[in-house]
Amino acid sequence: MVGMKKWDTFSIVNYVFLTLFCLLTLYPIIYVIAGSFNEGNDYMRGGVYFFPRVFSLASYEIVFNDDRLYTGFFISISRTVIGTVTSVLFTAMVAYAMSRKTLMGRNAYYWLNLMTLFFSGGLIPYFLVLKNLHLLDSFLVYIIPTLFSVFNMIIFQGFFREIPEELHESATVDGAGDFRIFLQLFIPLSMPVLATVGMWNAVWHWNSFFDAMLFTNSEKLMPLQLYLMKLIKEADVLTATSKYVPPQAMKNFSVQTVRMAAIVVSTVPILCIYPFMQRYFVTGIMVGSLKG
Template structure:
């Protein structure tokens, strides 16, 4: 009887998981096949499993815009630089907060926690960035995101689980705090580092609001802001006089938008599977052990 119950449980469980996967994956697949379909043919409807008339015209229209490559460069730079600097800075603060002999540790902690729930609003934030000359600067993407209170809590929970004897032995051997942090705590924190790095990378890659509010320079436009404008301007682009007539006949507003969405989605879809195991392990260790 127990075996039958387990079998029925597995059947129901796998069925529900399969339905959930289908619901999750099919919208992405639907956009993918639409982006590879001829535009006018797509407007007829009825495309659910495969492109009816295969075409690369939608991607050629999106890729011929020079703003795409500028946005790709800015997004890659801000993702790499922003992720590395944020991980380093937040981990250093978290290490300090995990030390019991830190003077003022309690007030510092509650001050950080206060900023997690309350902020001054967009206008004061804009004025602060203006006064420190970050408006229309690449560093407006990097410096405001150097430190995250939530990520500090995750790091702090993990650091406190590292045996104190390791720190004491390193101190006896003459190692300073920075040497202990860099040579001992960082190598032991790879799962948490990978988890927080993934969060930061996704944030920087998908971010467009800060560029839309704090920059007016087209050379600082990240990929996501370009694609958002591409989606909004799809009807204008499809009727542009600079597009060859043979290409214009094989595109539509909807298929151009789908091609733009796929270009912005594919990089994250390619990176996430390689970091998924660190994501699960790091989140569980960094949060539940505290």
């Protein structure tokens, strides 16, 4: 009975703590959503915490009438899809080669790759390399530099090593080459880790803005997060967006409500996709822990 009472007390405390933690996590989202749907002048009075006091869609009209939003969506979606697929396949291919004991110079390649995790040439040499490769102010600057990740390669390599060698030998006896073995044998068997690393890459590409800020100048290459950052940091959002609405409608929104509307619009896509990818993430982590 004593043990049962302690367990009940622990359960109650645990559930209370998790509930409070969940509310603390959700409240900033609720606060931003409520502010984005509130009328601008009324929001400036304060006191809008959970629900909009005076409902208005004016801030969303401003955001959706801004052409930079659609350009940012297109660039972000394009770099997320293309960058994720190419990075996962290229990194997995390198990891497959590194997992083969017959690869000549495998240890040297491994330590050279591992050294790049601890030492870097710095931002200026990196910029000069991209400049000499003619990648500046180009969409490829989002794709080519991210094709290979040493960290992800190590994860793939550890997973590939756990695949029974007998499967590889059997495929080799049947006349399959390395490319065919990689594509038709290793890739199907590695879907959990592929989905996990793919989700990491997709979230990174979707949230990335620093590379666009440094290596591109054209607004046609501006991803959604860079557009959002500029909108949040603009000294006078109303000046930048007033051309999209008539003067009589200016009172329906404010700098803060427009910023909140932009945050909501940019966050909704990843919030919709993440729950469907979460199960792959959990599966990949569980498989990795079991195989470790």
